[in-house]
Amino acid sequence: xxxxxxxxxxxxxxxxxxxxxxxxxxxxxxxxxxxxxxxxxxxxxxxxxxxxxxxxxxxxxxxxxxxxxxxxxxxxxxxxxxxxxxxxxxxxxxxxxxxxxxxxxxxxxxxxxxxxxxxxxxxxxxxxxxxxxxxxxxxxxxxxxxxxxxxxxxxxxxxxxxxxxxxxxxxxxxxxxxxxxxxxxxxxxxxxxxxxxxxxxxxxxxxxxxxxxxxxxxxxxxxxxxxxxxxxxxxxxxxxxxxxxxxxxxxxxxxxxxxxxxxxxxxxxxxxxxxxxxxxxxxxxxxxxxxxxxxxxxxxxxxxxxxxxxxxxxxxxxxxxxxxxxxxxxxxxxxxxxxxxxxxxxxxxxxxxxxxxxxxxxxxxxxxxxxxxxxxxxxxxxxxxxxxxxxxxxxxxxxxxxxxxxxxxxxxxxxxxxxxxxxxxxxxxxxxxxxxxxxxxxxxxxxxxxxxxxxxxxxxxxxxxxxxxxxxxxxxxxxxxxxxxxxxxxxxxxxxxxxxxxxxxxxxxxxxxxxxxxxxxxxxxxxxxxxxxxxxxx
Amino acid sequence: xxxxxxxxxxxxxxxxxxxxxxxxxxxxxxxxxxxxxxxxxxxxxxxxxxxxxxxxxxxxxxxxxxxxxxxxxxxxxxxxxxxxxxxxxxxxxxxxxxxxxxxxxxxxxxxxxxxxxxxxxxxxxxxxxxxxxxxxxxxxxxxxxxxxxxxxxxxxxxxxxxxxxxxxxxxxxxxxxxxxxxxxxxxxxxxxxxxxxxxxxxxxxxxxxxxxxxxxxxxxxxxxxxxxxxxxxxxxxxxxxxxxxxxxxxxxxxxxxxxxxxxxxxxxxxxxxxxxxxxxxxxxxxxxxxxxxxxxxxxxxxxxxxxxxxxxxxxxxxxxxxxxxxxxxxxxxxxxxxxxxxxxxxxxxxxxxxxxxxxxxxxxxxxxxxxxxxxxxxx
Numbered sequence: 001x002x003x004x005x006x007x008x009x010x011x012x013x014x015x016x017x018x019x020x021x022x023x024x025x026x027x028x029x030x031x032x033x034x035x036x037x038x039x040x041x042x043x044x045x046x047x048x049x050x051x052x053x054x055x056x057x058x059x060x061x062x063x064x065x066x067x068x069x070x071x072x073x074x075x076x077x078x079x080x081x082x083x084x085x086x087x088x089x090x091x092x093x094x095x096x097x098x099x100x101x102x103x104x105x106x107x108x109x110x111x112x113x114x115x116x117x118x119x120x121x122x123x124x125x126x127x128x129x130x131x132x133x134x135x136x137x138x139x140x141x142x143x144x145x146x147x148x149x150x151x152x153x154x155x156x157x158x159x160x161x162x163x164x165x166x167x168x169x170x171x172x173x174x175x176x177x178x179x180x181x182x183x184x185x186x187x188x189x190x191x192x193x194x195x196x197x198x199x200x201x202x203x204x205x206x207x208x209x210x211x212x213x214x215x216x217x218x219x220x221x222x223x224x225x226x227x228x229x230x231x232x233x234x235x236x237x238x239x240x241x242x243x244x245x246x247x248x249x250x251x252x253x254x255x256x257x258x259x260x261x262x263x264x265x266x267x268x269x270x271x272x273x274x275x276x277x278x279x280x281x282x283x284x285x286x287x288x289x290x291x292x293x294x295x296x297x298x299x300x301x302x303x304x305x306x307x308x309x310x311x312x313x314x315x316x317x318x319x320x321x322x323x324x325x326x327x328x329x330x331x332x333x334x335x336x337x338x339x340x341x342x343x344x345x346x347x348x349x350x351x352x353x354x355x356x357x358x359x360x361x362x363x364x365x366x367x368x369x370x371x372x373x374x375x376x377x378x379x380x381x382x383x384x385x386x387x388x389x390x391x392x393x394x395x396x397x398x399x400x401x402x403x404x405x406x407x408x409x410x411x412x413x414x415x416x417x418x419x420x421x422x423x424x425x426x427x428x429x430x431x432x433x434x435x436x437x438x439x440x441x442x443x444x445x446x447x448x449x450x451x452x453x454x455x456x457x458x459x460x461x462x463x464x465x466x467x468x469x470x471x472x473x474x475x476x477x478x479x480x481x482x483x484x485x486x487x488x489x490x491x492x493x494x495x496x497x498x499x500x501x502x503x504x505x506x507x508x509x510x511x512x513x514x515x516x517x518x519x520x521x522x523x524x525x526x527x528x529x530x531x532x533x534x535x536x537x538x
Numbered sequence: 539x540x541x542x543x544x545x546x547x548x549x550x551x552x553x554x555x556x557x558x559x560x561x562x563x564x565x566x567x568x569x570x571x572x573x574x575x576x577x578x579x580x581x582x583x584x585x586x587x588x589x590x591x592x593x594x595x596x597x598x599x600x601x602x603x604x605x606x607x608x609x610x611x612x613x614x615x616x617x618x619x620x621x622x623x624x625x626x627x628x629x630x631x632x633x634x635x636x637x638x639x640x641x642x643x644x645x646x647x648x649x650x651x652x653x654x655x656x657x658x659x660x661x662x663x664x665x666x667x668x669x670x671x672x673x674x675x676x677x678x679x680x681x682x683x684x685x686x687x688x689x690x691x692x693x694x695x696x697x698x699x700x701x702x703x704x705x706x707x708x709x710x711x712x713x714x715x716x717x718x719x720x721x722x723x724x725x726x727x728x729x730x731x732x733x734x735x736x737x738x739x740x741x742x743x744x745x746x747x748x749x750x751x752x753x754x755x756x757x758x759x760x761x762x763x764x765x766x767x768x769x770x771x772x773x774x775x776x777x778x779x780x781x782x783x784x785x786x787x788x789x790x791x792x793x794x795x796x797x798x799x800x801x802x803x804x805x806x807x808x809x810x811x812x813x814x815x816x817x818x819x820x821x822x823x824x825x826x827x828x829x830x831x832x833x834x835x836x837x838x839x840x841x842x843x844x845x846x847x848x849x850x851x852x853x854x855x856x857x858x859x860x861x862x863x864x865x866x867x868x869x870x871x872x873x874x875x876x877x878x879x880x881x882x883x884x885x886x887x888x889x890x891x892x893x894x895x896x897x898x899x900x901x902x903x904x905x906x907x908x909x910x911x912x913x914x915x916x917x
Contacts, residue, residue, distance in 0.1 A: 340815055366818030379809035383561075383831040392827070393817040443813065 011079075012182045012214045013039040013062070013099070018074035018084070020054065020061040020238075031057040033238040034074060039182060044208065044215040046229035048222065048261070050462040051433065054238040055218050059184050063101060064091045078182070097127040100175035102168070104187035109171060110159040116170045117143075117155030123177045142173040147203060164326070165196035172203065179211060186218045193325035193489060195533040201228055220462055222261060226250055234258050264463040266470055266492050272499035272514065273317035279348070280483050281314040281369070281451050283337045286345035288329070288507075306332040307343070308507040312485070314451065319477070319484040321498030321515065323491060323530070329507035330487045334453045337485065338369050350450070367397040370444035374456035376436035380428040387424030390414070390443045397447060413446040414439075417472060434465035438472065445476055453485045458493055470496060491534040495519055503527050564835075567911040574907020577900035584897055588716030597695075597707040599714040600865040605669045606697065607705040611885045615694035617670055622647070622692065625670055633664040638685070642692055647671065649688045656683035665690060700885040702875065711867055712890050718868040719894070722783045723849040727841050729787025730848075734794025735837060739829045741795065742802025743821065753799070756792050764789055764851075768860055777863050782855065786848050797840055801833040835912035842905030846898045853894070869894045 020032035032054040039045050049055040061072035062083055076083045078094055086094075095101075100123075103109045110119060120142055121135035130138075136155075143151035146169040159167055168188060175183055185204065189197040201224060208215055217229055225232055226246060233243040234257065242255045253259045288307040307329040314320055324330040336343040339354065339362050347354045349365060357365070373379040380389055390413055391406045401409070411421040417438040428436055437457060444452055454473070458466040470493065476482060486497050494501060494515075501518040503510045503526070511524045522528050568574060592598070606616060617625060623640055630637040630651055639650035651657065665674040665688065674690035699708035741752040768785050775781055805811060805828075814824045853870020855861040862868050869890050876887030 335812075338816060340812070363818040363820075366816065369816075371813065371816035373809040373813060375809050379813050381810040381814075381828050381832065383834070384827075392814070392819070396818050396823075440813070443817075447817075 010040065011038045011077075012041050013037070013216075014077045015058075015062065016075040016077075018058060018061060018076055019072065020057045020066065021071045021073075022067070023069045023071070031070075031238055032061065035235070035238075035240045037233060037240075039214045039216055041181070041214055042208075042212045043231060044217060044229045046217045046219060046225040046232045047235060048219060048225055048232055049235035050220055050261075050464065052237070053235040055235050056186055058235075059101070059186060059216065059218060063095050063099065063184070064088065096123050097178040098180055099182045099184065100178070100180040101184045101186060102171045102175050102188050104190050110167055112159050115156050115158055116162070120170065120174050120177055123174060127178050138177065139173075142177060143170075145176070145207065146170070146173045147199075148173075163196075164192055165200060168192060168196075168200055169203065172200075172207070176207065176211070180213055182214045182216065183208075184216045184218070187220070188217070189224065190219070190221070194491070195325065195529055197224075198533040204228075222265075222463070234261065260464060264467050266463075266467055266496035268474075268496050269515070270319050270474075270497060270499040273315050277315040277317055279313050280316045280350055281337060281485075282312065282346075282348040283333075284311045284346040286310045286312070286333060286336050286343055286347075288332050288336050288341055288343040306507050307336060309345075310502075310504070310507070310509055312337060312502065314483050314485060316450075316483055317477070317481055318500060319486055319498040321494035321501045322485065322487045322504060323489065323494050323501060324504035325489060325530075327506075328504040330504050331455050332507075333504070334371070334455050334485060334487050338371060338453060340371075364397075367393070367447045368450045370447060370449040370452045372437075372440050372444050372452060372454045372457045374459050376433045376440060376460060377428075379440050380436055382428055384427075385424060386414075386426055386428065386431075386439055389428070389439065390424070390446050393443065393447045409446055410442075413442040416445060416476070417442045418468075432465075433461050434469060437461060437465075437469055441469075441472065441476070445480070445482075448480065449482070451483045451485070453487070455487045456489070457486075459488065459490060466493065473497070491519075491531065503530065564908075564911040568907050571907040571910060573903045574911075577903030577907065580896055580900040581904065584716060584893060584900070585720060588713050588720060591713040592710060595707075595710060595713075597710045599706065599710040599867070601706065601710070603669065603695065603701060603705040603707070605705070606695065606701050608703050608879075608883050609697050609701045609705075610883070611698055611700035611708070611889070613696075613698055615696055617694065622670065625668060629665055629668050629671070633661045635661065645692055645694070647688075647690055647692050648677075649690075650685060651688065652681075652685045654684065657686050659686070662688060662690075669693060699889045700883070702886055703879065703883070706865075708872075708886065708889055711872060712869070712893055715867045715869040715872045715890060716893060716897075718779070718862055718866065719849050719852060719870065720897075722779075722786065722852045722868070723845045726783040726786040726790060726848040726852075727844045729783060730790035730794050730844060731837070731841055733787070734791035735798050735830060735833065737791065738795035738798025738800075739802050739825050739833065742799035743806060743825050743829055745803075745806070749799075753796075756795055759789075760792055765858070768855060772860050777860065779862060779866070782852060782861060783848075786851050789851075790844055790848060794837070794840060794844070797836060798833050801836055802829050805829055805832050839905055839909045839912060842901055842908055846901045849894070849897070 015035065015037040017034045017036065018032060019030065019034050022029045022031055035058060037045070037058075047055045047058070057066070057070075060066050061070070062076040064083070064086070066072060072084055074084060078099060081094070083091065083094065110116065117136070117139050118132065120139045121130075121132050124130050124135040124138055125132060139155060140151050143154060148154050148166060148169055154162075159170075162170065188204070189200050192200060204215065205228065217225070219225060229246055231243065231245050232249045234241045234249065234255070236257055242249065242253065242258050249258060250262065253262060286307055287305060287309055289303040289305050291303050310333055312320065312333070322330045322333065332341065335341045336345075337347070339347065339357060345355070349369070354362070354365065387407070387410050391410050394401055394406050394409060407424075410424050414421045414423055419435060419438050419442070423431070423435075423439070428439065431439065441457075457473070458469050461469060473484070474497070477484060484497070486494065488494050499515055500513070501515050502512040503518065503524070505526055511518060511522065511527045518527065519531065522531055609616060622642055626640050626647070626649060627637055633651075635651040635653045635657060637649065638652050639648075641648050659676050662674040662676065665671045670693050672691045672693055674688055676686050677689050678687040679685075680687070697707055697709070699712060701707055702711065737752065741749045767789070771781060771785055811824060811828055814828050819827070849869070852861060852868060853873060856868050856870035857874040861871055872890035873887060873894065876883075876890060879886050
């Protein structure tokens with residue numbers, strides 16, 4: 001016992017045999033199955049794992065933030081003080097003051113009703129007993145610390161007036177307000193653009209060095225881990241698979257799972273199609289305007305140009321990768337090319353001028369032009385079975401098919417995307433993210449399209465699943481001679497998938513060219529920053 | 539690699555080839571909610587009582603019992619044995635005969651009457667004329683017809699809920715009131731459901747100027763005073779059962795349209811709607827196949843709130859005298875009548891009120907249970 005308590009005193013946080021269970025209608029789910037962890041003062045411990053590995057639930061369990069049906073057992077000591085089973089009052093002395101957290105979603109973890117100055121002051125007022133007036137000085141200091149420009153003015157801003165990166169900085173400022181010993185960062189940069197991601201990580205590192213606090217970094221991104229952490233814990237299905245220093249894990253991984261994770265980086269290249277390949281889809285001088293505001297009687301008076309005079313030529317069998325940060329207009333461009341949005345410009349599909357086609361004229365062509373979305377959770381209607389979802393297009397475009405024929409086609413399509421045909425009687429919520437994305441792909445390929453626009457199809461997936469989906473997309477392309485437009489912010493995926501790359505910013509093309517040229521010798525400064533931010537980490 | 543792909547498949551038991559839909563999951567959650575389940579049981583019992591009860595009891599809702607006006611509720615048969623004697627005496631007086639002997643055994647009576655003159659056997663019709671007696675026959679004639687022995691059947695009535703001021707059985711009237719109140723409640727809710735969901739989904743999905751126009755129309759209808767609208771309609775078309783639920787449905791759909799429109803606006807941004815557009819579905823197909831099924835959760839919950847609201851509205855109309863016409867009645871009308879005689883005959887108020895309150899409670903519990911069961915946050 002004495003040896004144990006001595007051991008725990010050295011560590012900021014010491015976790016022994018921690019279990020997290022959830023009671024669900026289908027019985028108990030063991031999210032975390034008895035894990036051991038130690039966090040030493042001033043170090044950065046990365047907890048790595050794919051979604052569902054229990055990495056976030058471990059920390060939520062320690063902080064007493066589990067959902068109502070969750071239970072935590074075992075032991076978690078903060079400097080020798082047991083946190084598990086502590087009543088909320090006791091827990092509040094530690095959390096928010098000694099141990100603080102930042103979350104993944106900077107868009108939703110700030111309260112939209114309060115100014116950021118007030119929100120940062122909140123922990124100071126609660127834990128240090130300051131008044132809001134006294135806290136103001138400290139808030140200014142914190143905003144300066146996390147690198148928010150014009151902190152005096154920004155203090156009175158509301159969250160919606162700030163960008164994602166700035167909001168994440170505000171979250172960090174809140175977490176630092178009480179000078180914690182331990183900062184738990186749960187996927188702090190996942191929702192951010194690559195360039196912003198690098199800035200936030202640099203900020204975290206410099207702050208850590210200044211204050212000497214320990215950081216627990218929960219992430220699925222091994223690039224970040226390698227760059228940022230001292231030690232790594234690899235988790236899988238609620239258990240610790242392997243732990244060790246960065247060097248040990250990255251250079252001599254012992255477990256197969258760790259090796260697999262390290263190898264899951266998308267790889268391979270796409271050969272460009274022959275020069276003689278015909279152009280299948282072309283958009284010249286594409287512009288999209290969105291109306292902002294406007295009333296009932298006066299119509300809209302202001303508009304925002306999301307895509308500004310962009311031209312794209314897609315050859316048969318080609319994959320064009322469109323890269324850009326959020327707000328660059330890349331998704332809008334994809335939808336405009338499919339004529340799903342009101343837009344101006346000239347459009348040709350398979351030698352047909354479709355510039356003036358309205359919705360009903362486009363309808364027969366929809367079969368040839370398909371779209372796969374980013375969010376595998378949102379793109380499938382939760383009230384339909386998988387069979388209904390994937391055969392819906394057949395109902396529209398091949399109404400002569402009988403029910404049995406449609407069923408046959410559904411079975412074939414599901415097999416093609418590597419799913420069990422029995423899946424067609426199930427509902428989307430019973431599938432994992434990767435499986436859902438396969439269903440979404442099945443819905444597109446069942447119509448035997450010529451062009452598929454892939455809008456961030458892998459961004460919401462774990463790296464290893466990402467690899468499988470990329471593999472699947474490649475196979476389908478080879479088999480059916482598909483042409484892809486691949487929209488993504490993830491340069492590694494773009495590099496593996498496409499033979500031609502378009503870099504977009506603020507609705508305009510910054511640079512375009514064959515993949516190798518863009519990745520090996522970018523000309524524009526913006527492309528260079530993008531590359532540096534993405535590949536420096538890895 | 540292969541190891542990873544099999545994780546999700548192992549989570550799904552292979553023998554279970556049919557998936558559980560969100561709706562089925564909601565049903566499972568709902569079943570576990572005791573209050574909501576007892577609400578369902580109570581509502582079913584009340585429905586059975588209202589719709590099948592009239593076939594079991596012998597009185598009809600418009601049958602008048604002049605002998606039993608404003609009788610308090612009792613489990614004993616009426617008239618009671620002691621009062622029967624008085625009734626018989628009264629009848630004998632009217633027939634100008636003397637009652638010598640009177641006895642009641644089960645459903646028949648025996649009586650001996652005497653007069654100074656021979657009694658005309660036809661005077662037995664005096665006995666039949668009373669509500670309580672029937673089929674009176676002469677069994678023996680004594681003293682040259684001056685004494686007659688009579689037998690006949692006794693009518694004894696049960697009024698467990700008492701009778702109203704017109705001598706009608708409250709039990710039968712509450713059953714009828716239940717039929718009308720429940721029917722109005724559910725039919726008017728269906729009207730508002732059909733109109734509101736369609737209107738709201740179209741308005742929300744098409745959006746833009748059409749949405750603007752459609753929603754302004756809703757606001758204009760909102761601003762019309764409800765009672766005024768009803769009075770005008772009643773004056774023009776007369777009072778009728780159909781009119782009542784049309785009027786109520788016509789007012790209630792406004793709320794439904796707003797709720798569905800809000801849901802639709804949120805759904806419209808979801809990617810599966812975009813996917814449907816990319817598949818080439820027409821607007822109407824998208825509304826029918828994707829928008830409406832996905833609004834069903836909040837809509838069902840809202841309907842369970844609308845049903846009691848409609849029943850209350852109908853009661854309010856009946857209370858004002860604008861509801862169903864006598865001899866038809868509804869719980870609202872019964873409560874209104876009962877309220878007028880609260881002090882002299884409290885049972886006229888208490889019994890319909892109990893049924894009404896229990897129904898409203900049940901519906902509210904069911905609504906609560908459904909909201910919990912369908913709450914997307916619980917998924």
